[in-house]
Amino acid sequence: MAAVLSFFADFPIELFFIQTLNGIVTGMILALIASGLTLIFGIMDVVNFAHGELFMLGAYVGVIVLSTTGSFWLALLLAALLVGIFGAAMQIVTLRPLVGRDPLTTILATFGMSLILQNYALWQFGPVARKINEPYTGHFNLFYLEYPWYRLMIAGLSAAIIGGFWLFLKHGRFGIWIRATMQDRVMAQAMGIPVPLVHTVAFAIGAGMAAASGVLFGPLVGVNATMGLDWVLKAFIVVVVGGMGNLGGSIAAAIFISLLESYASIWVSPSQAVIVSFVVLIFTLLFRPTGLFVSTPR
Amino acid sequence: MSALETSQATSPDTATAPLVAVEGLHTYYGKSHILHGVSLTVGRGEVVGLLGRNGVGKSTTLKTIMGLVYPRQGKVLLEGRPVTALPAHKIAKLGIAYVPEDRRIFRLLTVLENLRTGLDRLGVTDARKQELLDKVFAYFPVLGERRNQAGGTLSGGEQQMLAIARAMMLEPKIILLDEPTEGLMPRMVTQIHQIIDALHREGVAILLVEQNVPLTLEASQRVYIMEKGAIRHQAKSSELKIGDDVIKQYLGV
Secondary structure: OHHHHHHHHOOOHHHHHHHHHHHHHHHHHHHHHHHHHHHHHHHHOOOOOOHHHHHHHHHHHHHHHHHHHOOHHHHHHHHHHHHHHHHHHHHHHHHHHHOOOOHHHHHHHHHHHHHHHHHHHHHHHOOOOEOOOOOOOOEEEEOOEEEEHHHHHHHHHHHHHHHHHHHHHHHOHHHHHHHHHHHOHHHHHHOOOOHHHHHHHHHHHHHHHHHHHHHHHHHHOOEOOOOHHHHHHHHHHHHHHHOOOOHHHHHHHHHHHHHHHHHHHHHOOHHHHHHHHHHHHHHHHHHOOOOOOOOOOO | OOHHHHHHHHHHHHHHOOOEEEEEEEEEEOOEEEEEEEEEEEOOOOEEEEEOOOOOOHHHHHHHHHOOOOOOEEEEEEOOEEOOOOOHHHHHHHOEEEEOOOOOOOOOOEHHHHHHHHHOOOOOOHHHHHHHHHHHHHHOHHHHHOOOOEHHHOOHHHHHHHHHHHHHOOOOOEEEEEOOOOOOOHHHHHHHHHHHHHHHHHOOEEEEEOOOHHHHHHHOOEEEEEEOOEEEEEEEHHHOOOOOHHHHHHHOO
């Protein structure tokens, strides 16, 4: 009892608030990456191991566009667009021929693409990390910290992109095609929906969202060839915890896991806090294998 | 022969050809041989019944016509044009709609969204879309009332109506209707019968797979009877009665 009381007496309430904010910011970025990953899995049962490299590629396109034009917003837009087009091409060349084959073949194909892209980036851009300057460098006072406004902008922009994607899925003609194909590919095709095209477009959207998150997140870390690895691992955890192919679940899980990690790093070092994600993953797989945030059985 | 002459030569052919002609289909699931040379035709606006016991290949015949299963041998012709190797979405665009046995409603999509899967084709004006929606909501008022409800929350009978309504959104020349009355209450069966008659009046052809023999004989002009993956008998529906020997022999009723 005394121990509990002393815990609350020492409870770093200010740090707690700061970490809540940090958790939401990284959670939104993670949600943006994971939405694309879960979309691709949900619609074509492909686990995209190259997703982190699409994120990385987006960050590099951002670096190039930013250094030539100086506009962060143009960099964000072009990164999403160009990597989206690249994603479409990649889907047509590597994944479309594998439709209906053993899932292992698509795992190997995307894993192969991931290695190719990583090494391409290393060859093209070298091992030294590049920098993306944040478009807004202001700070505000948060307790004893100078908290950068840009972090809040990341959260807001990610939320806006996810929100736009949500509206597109909900109301757009193509959005309905995507949801119908996710639920029943064969029946969707029998209803005249061009399923191969829907697959390509969904992959392009997922790639574009990964690229956008790469540009948004670039200013917080350096841009290098392996920057996608950590994120894609976390995004995989999020996708499994949120329920494979369940978009709302992935977004909830991204924020949930990021908050947990942020809180854990109040007491342990941030690199150890990652363990929390794995613990959540293991318990989810043990007790709720269809996902923590699944309300209706699919 | 020049291209022009070819098209002139084939155009009278497409006009006289049956709407759907199936010739010698052999379909396999893996190694099991399901269809052993099924041949049948459906004329324009004709309602044709396909009868047979469970597991004789009736559903497989429909799936093969729709392009959901590829036949190893044989042809499917739509208005004299082979459609056998086409993917299902192209076949749907050419005018064949499919209502599967298990209905396959998009459960997480609303009723309206389910209908939009067939409605959001290129070249359909908003006015035409509204017209088509109004028509199915007139046929099936319950779908209009529940247009914003998820498809998965509908009752079995309502899901069947939605599956038929969804197929109608494609403005098809023919609907492949697989056991539409299976597991439905008698009142619903009557309603399905009425909708088949209404589609017939509109000039939509139907290939109807059914276990309900009296309904099939009443609703169709001709019937085929299948056994062991092949057509064994065909007759005008008006010439068959429930007690006939062929019916007893092949269907056991």
